[in-house]
Structure formats: C-alpha cells, structure tokens
Amino acid sequence: xxxxxxxxxxxxxxxxxxxxxxxxxxxxxxxxxxxxxxxxxxxxxxxxxxxxxxxxxxxxxxxxxxxxxxxxxxxxxxxxxxxxxxxxxxxxxxxxxxxxxxxxxxxxxxxxxxxxxxxxxxxxxxxxxxxxxxxxxxxxxxxxxx
Amino acid sequence: xxxxxxxxxxxxxxxxxxxxxxxxxxxxxxxxxxxxxxxxxxxxxxxxxxxxxxxxxxxxxxxxxxxxxxxxxxxxxxxxxxxxxxxxxxxxxxxxxxxxxxxxxxxxxxxxxxxxxxxxxxxxxxxxxxxxxxxxxxxxxxxxxxxxxxxxxxxxxxxxxxxxxxxxxxxxxxxxxxxxxxxxxxxxxxxxxxxxxxxxxxxxxxxxxxxxxxxxxxxxxxxxxxxxxxxxxxxxxxxxxxxxxxxxxxxxxxxxxxxxxxxxxxxxxxxxxxxxxxxxxxxxxxxxxxxxxxxxxxxxxxxxxxxxxxxxxxxxxxxxxxxxxxxxxxxxxxxxxxxxxxxxxxxxxxxxxxxxxxxxxxxxxxxxxxxxx
Numbered sequence: 058x059x060x061x062x063x064x065x066x067x068x069x070x071x072x073x074x075x076x077x078x079x080x081x082x083x084x085x086x087x088x089x090x091x092x093x094x095x096x097x098x099x100x101x102x103x104x105x106x107x108x109x110x111x112x113x114x115x116x117x118x119x120x121x122x123x124x125x126x127x128x129x130x131x132x133x134x135x136x137x138x139x140x141x142x143x144x145x146x147x148x149x150x151x152x153x154x155x156x157x158x159x160x161x162x163x164x165x166x167x168x169x170x171x172x173x174x175x176x177x178x179x180x181x182x183x184x185x186x187x188x189x190x191x192x193x194x195x196x197x198x199x200x201x202x203x
Numbered sequence: 204x205x206x207x208x209x210x211x212x213x214x215x216x217x218x219x220x221x222x223x224x225x226x227x228x229x230x231x232x233x234x235x236x237x238x239x240x241x242x243x244x245x246x247x248x249x250x251x252x253x254x255x256x257x258x259x260x261x262x263x264x265x266x267x268x269x270x271x272x273x274x275x276x277x278x279x280x281x282x283x284x285x286x287x288x289x290x291x292x293x294x295x296x297x298x299x300x301x302x303x304x305x306x307x308x309x310x311x312x313x314x315x316x317x318x319x320x321x322x323x324x325x326x327x328x329x330x331x332x333x334x335x336x337x338x339x340x341x342x343x344x345x346x347x348x349x350x351x352x353x354x355x356x357x358x359x360x361x362x363x364x365x366x367x368x369x370x371x372x373x374x375x376x377x378x379x380x381x382x383x384x385x386x387x388x389x390x391x392x393x394x395x396x397x398x399x400x401x402x403x404x405x406x407x408x409x410x411x412x413x414x415x416x417x418x419x420x421x422x423x424x425x426x427x428x429x430x431x432x433x434x435x436x437x438x439x440x441x442x443x444x445x446x447x448x449x450x451x452x453x454x455x456x457x458x459x460x461x462x463x464x465x466x467x468x469x470x471x472x473x474x475x476x477x478x479x480x481x482x483x484x485x486x487x488x489x490x491x492x493x494x495x496x497x498x499x500x501x502x503x504x505x506x507x508x509x510x511x512x513x514x515x516x517x518x519x520x521x522x523x524x525x526x527x528x529x530x531x532x533x534x535x536x537x538x539x540x541x542x543x544x545x546x547x548x549x550x551x552x553x554x555x556x557x558x559x560x561x562x563x564x565x566x567x568x569x570x571x572x573x574x575x576x
Contacts, residue, residue: 111471116471150566167354169290
C-alpha cells in the first residue's frame with residue numbers, strides 16, 4: 058500500500074514536471090519547406106502565443122488555478138469558436154464555464170492583427186492534443202465584429 | 204531497500220523539477236478586516252495609472268489610450284492625448300503630477316509609442332498641462348528605441364524624488380538576453396532625468412562611451428511599481444519575475460539588479476535559465492516572491508488613516524486578486540498580510556493626497572479602503 062502510494066506520487070510528480078521543452082520540436086516540424094497554409098499559420102501562431110498568451114494560459118495551455126482557464130482540452134474553445142475569436146480581438150470579461158468550472162476574470166484586448174489572431178487561434182486549436190475541424194482564416198477573424 | 208531507492212528517485216525528480224519554491228518564506232496572513240471597501244469609480248476597463256490634482260479630482264489612464272478626469276462623481280474625457288500603441292502590455296500607462304503641480308501645472312505620463320526606428324512600439328515619457336479638458340504644451344522627454352512588435356514588458360511607473368528628478372521604468376520588451384544587461388540599449392532599466400527632461404550629468408553612466416545616459420539602474424526585468432520611501436527618500440521598486448522571482452528593490456545609482464544572470468525564478472515552462480541567485484556586483488532584492496504574485500502598483504502607507512499599516516508597503520497582485528501588505532522593519536520585510544482579498548486583477552494601488560488607499564481593478568473600477576467596519 059505504502060509502495061503503491063509512493064509510485065503514484067512519483068508518477069504524478071513526473072507528470073507535473075515538464076522539465077523538458079518539447080515545444081521546440083513541435084515548432085521545428087512546422088518550419089520545413091513544404092508547409093501547408095495551416096502549418097505556417099500554426100508556426101506563426103506559436104510565436105504569438107509565446108509573446109501574448111504564455112504568461113497567463115501557460116506554456117502548455119493549462120491555465121492557472123481558478124484564475125486563468127485552460128486552453129488544452131477546453132470545451133469553450135471548441136464549442137465557442139466565434140466567442141474565442143471575439144475574446145482575442147476585443148477582450149473578455151465576466152463569468153464563463155470551461156470544462157464545468159466557472160471562471161470570472163478579465164482578459165484585455167491584445168492589439169493583435171487579424172492575421173495574428175487567426176494564427177494564434179490555429180495554434181491553440183491544434184496544439185497540446187487539441188484538434189480543429191476547420192482552419193481559422195483572416196476572413197473569419199474579420200467577420201467577427203464588436 | 205526498494206523503498207529507499209524509490210525515495211532516492213523521488214528526491215532526484217524533485218530536484219529535476221525546478222518547481223520554484225522559496226525557503227524560509229514569510230507566510231502571508233489573512234487577518235480580521237478592519238476596513239471596508241467602497242467603489243469610487245465604476246466602469247473602467249484597464250485603469251493603469253492614477254494621480255490627483257489639487258482640486259481633489261483624479262486623472263485616470265485607460266490602457267486603451269483614454270485619459271479620464273474624475274471629479275465629483277463625473278467622468279470627463281481629456282482630449283489631445285498622444286496616439287498610443289495599444290498592443291500586448293503596451294498602451295497608455297502611468298500618470299503622475301509633478302510635486303509642484305500647484306505652481307507649474309506639469310502632468311507626466313508614459314505610453315507605448317510607435318515613433319522612431321523600427322516596426323512596433325516602445326515606451327515613451329511625456330509631460331503636458333491640462334487646459335479646458337485637453338492636454339496642451341505636450342513635451343516629449345524620452346522615447347526608448349528601437350521599437351518592437353513584442354507584446355511584453357513596457358514597464359512603466361513614474362516617480363519623483365524631492366530633489367527635482369523624475370524616475371521611470373522601462374521593461375526589457377521581451378528581449379531578456381539582449382537588453383537588460385546592455386547599457387548601450389534601452390529596456391530593462393530604470394531611468395532618471397531632470398524634471399524638464401535634461402539628462403543629469405551625475406547619472407552613473409553619463410561619462411561612459413556609448414551608454415544610454417539616462418540610465419540610472421540596469422538588469423531590471425519589468426518594473427511596474429515605484430514609490431519614494433517617506434522617510435529615507437529612497438526610491439523603491441518592484442518588478443515582475445518570470446515564473447517565480449518577483450522582486451522588491453531599492454534603487455542605487457548605477458546598480459545592476461542582475462536580470463537575467465541571477466534570478467529566483469525559472470522559465471514559464473519550468474526550465475531554468477540560470478542557476479545563480481547571487482553574483483558579485485549585482486544587487487540582492489529586499490524581498491522576492493516565489494511563486495509570483497505578478498506585482499503591479501505600490502505605495503507606502505503614510506499619515507494616520509490606517510495606524511496598523513503606517514510605514515509599510517502595499518503591493519497589488521494582478522495574479523491573485525488582492526493587495527499585499529508588506530510589513531517592514533527598516534528595509535526588511537517581516538510580515539505579510541492579504542488586503543482586499545478577491546477584489547479582482549489589481550492594476551494599481553496608490554495612496555491619495557487625502558491619505559486614503561485607492562485600488563484600481565481591471566475590468567471594474569477604482570475602490571477606496573475605508574478604515575473601520
């Protein structure tokens with residue numbers, strides 16, 4: 058029993074650890090010559106993410122406690138695609154439900170271009186195991202108005 | 204045997220983890236509230252800076268670029284604000300009236316500006332006078348260069364000392380390995396100017412070839428809190444660390460605060476960028492936080508409105524939605540208390556000329572702490 062507990066703790070620790078930066082390989086694989094438009098958008102979006110989103114939503118999109126909601130496995134991101142674009146463009150305030158948990162905080166508008174918004178959407182929707190049915194385009198971002 | 208092996212592996216994995224942890228930390232306390240909180244200004248989106256005019260009215264900057272005068276319960280938009288580069292952490296930032304405002308009328312403010320070399324923006328300090336609800340006689344005092352499209356680390360707070368100098372902070376613009384340790388470049392610095400924008404000849408690097416002459420200290424990351432100590436007259440700052448390693452520092456002319464060569468923090472991903480927390484010729488912080496609280500805004504408590512807090516330091520926490528009271532003995536933090544718990548993302552905390560503490564909260568407004576229940 059004691060042993061099982063130790064092993065369990067150990068595995069949890071290892072999981073929580075993330076001490077290697079795996080992201081690099083992710084990004085590198087997108088910078089090969091034969092990039093599809095989606096691959097390019099994701100690679101560009103990774104740079105935007107690191108600059109603008111990382112601090113709150115964290116490098117692996119897990120968010121932070123009850124303050125910043127996760128992006129990885131987020132039902133809000135998949136179910137509320139337009140709202141997600143809107144949040145990046147214009148900011149977000151007030152209560153939202155993400156994976157059954159309530160978050161009530163403020164995200165300021167980031168001042169990104171429509172291209173950067175599309176790129177970062179494609180990045181967060183196609184990274185950490187997240188998957189997307191349809192690529193976010195600049196036109197789609199443009200169509201989301203205040 | 205098996206058990207000790209497991210324990211061994213366990214210890215190693217702890218070590219490998221780099222999850223920042225502070226030894227001998229001073230625990231933060233939640234004490235019985237001896238105050239109430241009332242909302243003074245409603246419906247603000249990101250109230251970055253606030254300052255007061257002699258008539259008791261408040262000037263409030265919105266990061267998006269609006270300047271608001273709040274008087275007798277009414278907001279008035281101040282016109283002719285320079286165009287700001289509202290991107291990432293940049294926008295219209297701090298504002299502060301000159302200590303002799305009553306005679307000279309100068310209002311100082313910082314903002315991200317696209318002026319000058321390169322795509323993007325960088326932090327700028329200007330001053331202006333307020334006439335008929337508009338800024339006039341705008342003078343540009345300092346603009347950091349080159350511009351950058353990165354979203355991070357514009358600084359910036361403004362403070363005056365009692366010798367006619369103005370200090371302001373500019374963060375390292377997300378360029379950790381290029382800017383903060385290089386005195387020929389802007390960013391990751393505290394600057395000192397005469398109040399009219401001239402560079403003081405006794406600035407520490409004034410006679411150093413190629414150095415940016417306005418630099419007062421370097422090796423800073425992203426300072427967003429600054430206040431003059433009411434008794435010693437020294438300028439105190441705090442700065443954001445990465446993951447862990449937010450710091451409180453006291454400014455010393457020419458000092459190097461070590462970013463990123465020494466730090467108590469790690470990368471956001473958990474990896475290390477330095478093993479060192481000390482190096483010769485670099486300053487130790489007065490206090491540091493692990494984990495980070497994301498400090499923004501700070502003020503010494505003076506006067507008699509809050510006898511228990513007098514002489515101590517208040518620091519806003521963007522991340523944990525409260526204001527932290529750092530109790531001081533001299534330059535040492537001896538106790539910590541949570542104030543205004545769950546108030547929201549604290550962008551700024553200032554003591555007004557009326558002696559009351561004001562807290563600016565993102566997506567909300569400005570609150571006043573009233574002593575007594």
